[in-house]
Amino acid sequence: MALKTLRMEEGARILVELPHEKSRLLVHVRENSLSVTSDMCRHRSGPIHLCYTDAAGHRRCPWHDRRITAEERRDDVCAVYWSQRQMLLLVRRDGDATPWPVRKLTP
């Protein structure tokens, strides 16, 4: 199934795993935008959703403390968020039927 819908409040984040592509994406619903970015640090694929902010305000990967300078936009999965219904639609670009787990991240 290449489409998934899930209930999601504004500000929430969803982790999307694409095992067959060995990739992991972060979907973030912000007040005025909706982004789909890589959750894998460019260094050694550490989990960006677990990054911390250093004293200077920079985000850093928890594995090797590399600075995360920019979000890497990805197009493996596209998204639509319907604000009134608080529902999120995810669409896989490749239409592949292999499992692709998604989970809501706790704040």
Next chain:
Amino acid sequence: MSKSEILDPRVTRDFSTSNHDLCRDAVLAFCDSPLYHDNEHRYEENYYGRRLRPHVAKHLDFSQPLTTERLASYEALSANRILFAMNEVDFLMLPGEAPWEEAEFQAAYAESHAAAAHVGMPYLERFLFSLLEKEIRLSDNWSLPAVEEYFRSYATESREVSSLPSAEAIRSSGSPATAARDWLVQLAPDFLIESSPMARYASGNYGRLSSSLFKIIIDELGYGDFERKHSTLFENTMRSAELNSVPHRYWQYYLNGSLMLANYYNRITRNRKYVFRYIGAIYLAETGFITSCRIWRDVLKEALPDLDTRYFDEHCHIDIDHSRMAFDGLVRPAIETYGIFAANEIVRGFEEACWIGEFAEQDFVRQTCWKDSAERNQDRYRQIFDKVHRAWETGEITRDCLDEPKGELSITHTHDGDELCHVVSGEMEFLNGFECSTTLRGDQGIIIEHNRLHGALIHSERCMYEIYNIGDLNRWL
């Protein structure tokens, strides 16, 4: 002198929608026409007449975009009425058989009138449609494979839809025949001029997309055969339901949602920068209509056995082709040529048209329920009137007192809060909506639900009545 120094303003250099004074002046100037002033006819008798309650417009504020919570407000209804009328300066309306007054034709298409419309339209569109940016958020990474996957899924799901809220509202109404006729009235703002918004894209020079779209347009226009033109088929449908098919006879009964949907299609066709949103919207319409028209045809025929259903039969048939043509001839080549921008815009148009379509349908469902609740709202009036009157005496709530002569018509409108109407003396025909009325005499009344279209016509020599602003009915029960 620098060749880049162009401007030499005498009045303004700002023609944007942020110039609120200019835009407000344009809206009020447009509204100031006898074609739009209040009159005494419950149905529109003037071919170019569109009752806008223009004397109220100066008290409304269109400078800040609507929020979703205010989408059903009177401001929204007023803006939608004015905007629909403004768009008509772009469409040629000439009566085939109805009476025609040349002076009114000249007034409807006067250059100053059209100029005011063209300044006002973007302003009212900004007021009405800005909320969609927040209501529908898209990731900015849509591509052809993702759009294809999504649209294919939509096409499959839409074929499996067995009913629609509008159909259920008709079927379960206290008067299915009236509800069916009302639904035909709600479809009229679009269907009586079918393809007029789309036909805007028949102009210009934009490659093979133009030919693909034109193939859909010629279908809609009946290949030049007037009897096969879709708007002609719909006129036949209306007449078979004993409705007057002259546009827009039932103007006062067009719901806020119905007008908003028509205005959305006008927006994305009038301003050509929305061409890709239009492609998304037309894919939605052509695909969804295959099933919607079947469902509507069936429920309308149940309620109105003599109905001429050829309009719906035609759509059930031709839209199978139109859906395919829209994807293969418009969606796919648009994205292949214009990339991610086109893909994102196409999905946005698809989603926005869907969102507004659902709002319009729910507006009809609620209006039908409100009309069916006339007796219950009279019971509620009796239940709470004494309490409400005491609250007015203590200054807790306000009321308006009116004393109107025979024949006085309150052009249909809505209120943002619940109200209580109490007739002191005389006789009023309270209009609950299209073809639904309640007679009220002295010491009788009714609760007027917020956001519900209604009006009043006085039948006695004089009628004195009071309108209490009760806010939320539930507070008084």
